[in-house]
Amino acid sequence: MDTLGILSPRELEALRAGYNRKMLLALAPQLVAYSKLAPETSWIAQAVYAAPPNSTGPSGSAGPPPAPTCLTPWEREIVVLSLAMAKRDLFTMPAHLYWALMELLEHRVERPVEKLADVIMTAGTYSGIDDARWGISVLNKLLSALGTAVTKNLTTTQQLLVDPDTGVPGVIPQTFPAI
Amino acid sequence: MPKTAVKRRLHTREMPAYDGDQAGSPGGEPQSAPTPSVAMPDEDTLAILSEDGLAALKQGYNAQVFASLAKGMIRYPKLDGEVEWIGDNLYRTQVRPSTGYSTAEAASADAVRTTLNATEREMVVLAVAVAKRDLFTMAGHIYWALMETKHNPVERVADALITAGTYCGVDSTRWAVAVYRKVLAVLRAAVADGFKDTKSLLTLRYPQEFPEY
Numbered sequence: 358m359d360t361l362g363i364l365s366p367r368e369l370e371a372l373r374a375g376y377n378r379k380m381l382l383a384l385a386p387q388l389v390a391y392s393k394l395a396p397e398t399s400w401i402a403q404a405v406y407a408a409p410p411n412s413t414g415p416s417g418s419a420g421p422p423p424a425p426t427c428l429t430p431w432e433r434e435i436v437v438l439s440l441a442m443a444k445r446d447l448f449t450m451p452a453h454l455y456w457a458l459m460e461l462l463e464h465r466v467e468r469p470v471e472k473l474a475d476v477i478m479t480a481g482t483y484s485g486i487d488d489a490r491w492g493i494s495v496l497n498k499l500l501s502a503l504g505t506a507v508t509k510n511l512t513t514t515q516q517l518l519v520d521p522d523t524g525v526p527g528v529i530p531q532t533f534p535a536i
Numbered sequence: 537m538p539k540t541a542v543k544r545r546l547h548t549r550e551m552p553a554y555d556g557d558q559a560g561s562p563g564g565e566p567q568s569a570p571t572p573s574v575a576m577p578d579e580d581t582l583a584i585l586s587e588d589g590l591a592a593l594k595q596g597y598n599a600q601v602f603a604s605l606a607k608g609m610i611r612y613p614k615l616d617g618e619v620e621w622i623g624d625n626l627y628r629t630q631v632r633p634s635t636g637y638s639t640a641e642a643a644s645a646d647a648v649r650t651t652l653n654a655t656e657r658e659m660v661v662l663a664v665a666v667a668k669r670d671l672f673t674m675a676g677h678i679y680w681a682l683m684e685t686k687h688n689p690v691e692r693v694a695d696a697l698i699t700a701g702t703y704c705g706v707d708s709t710r711w712a713v714a715v716y717r718k719v720l721a722v723l724r725a726a727v728a729d730g731f732k733d734t735k736s737l738l739t740l741r742y743p744q745e746f747p748e749y
Contacts, residue, residue: 440703
């Protein structure tokens with residue numbers, strides 16, 4: 358199936374309704390499980406992700422909080438996805454494709470899946486056609502997994518990524534079992 | 537002369553300053569390597585280029601010049617088709633006219649074009665350029681991104697670069713910010729010297745300041 362036809366508007370809406378940005382902002386800094394790195398992850402959360410201080414997980418930064426980014430969440434995700442693709446980062450890529458898709462849906466942007474595919478197309482033009490193939494393959498696999506998840510009524514960010522209380526991986530890490 | 541020195545000299549001599557559709561032709565007289573003249577600035581990154589300087593550059597900006605230069609950058613005819621595809625589909629955003637397309641051909645030509653606007657596209661290109669430490673692409677596309685970003689462009693481009701650096705490593709952040717500061721200083725100097733338009737910037741100032749061109 359063509360990338361643009363994998364998820365229906367109804368399925369996209371179900372995913373949007375289950376999206377929880379706060380949870381993602383709190384989850385991300387906890388992914389680097391080494392306490393000495395806590396100040397760095399805290400800085401990233403606040404400066405790059407513009408997360409409020411109480412949602413950043415581990416703390417420990419010295420001095421005043423950094424000035425937050427002036428990029429929108431979608432613009433930030435454009436950059437993160439482009440790099441994940443250039444680096445073939447299978448951990449970062451599917452989770453951030455989900456994040457980017459949700460931000461586009463939250464802001465009612467038209468043709469959100471096509472926007473994601475176009476980011477991959479553009480990045481692939483500059484990083485290589487092999488990266489474009491890889492990126493589109495990851496996107497297609499993710500969209501298919503999300504479609505299956507919707508049919509099983511698994512649409513919340515918690516169900517799709519990870520249960521923050523139990524640590525049980527959700528649909529996306531189960532589909533892409535990368536470190 | 538040692539072989540490596542000859543090689544280096546030849547390499548330098550065979551990379552003439554790019555001047556769009558005129559010079560740099562195969563067999564043309566090679567030019568000597570230019571000497572950069574703009575020093576790295578001392579100011580905070582956000583203070584290097586003034587609002588007035590930015591406004592002057594925006595006034596002289598012409599996106600069409602990029603298109604005409606791109607055609608001459610890869611001088612190998614077999615690649616013409618790829619370069620043309622990139623120009624037509626990545627660098628032209630879908631229009632989707634509200635009144636509909638005039639012909640079926642126009643509709644299908646538009647449908648395969650990108651949905652990304654110029655700012656979004658430039659963020660992708662810059663992110664990949666940071667990952668690859670591509671000075672040629674970075675210098676040109678930083679200018680392009682600044683010209684295409686409507687609100688708060690200097691800070692927005694800086695934030696795109698530090699976001700890229702966060703995922704590439706602090707060494708890449710340093711490199712990207714250093715290139716950015718140099719580009720901003722070159723643009724400031726270009727404005728002061730009267731090189732405000734896209735063509736003279738890219739064909740005269742850039743080859744001088746970024747010898748990797």
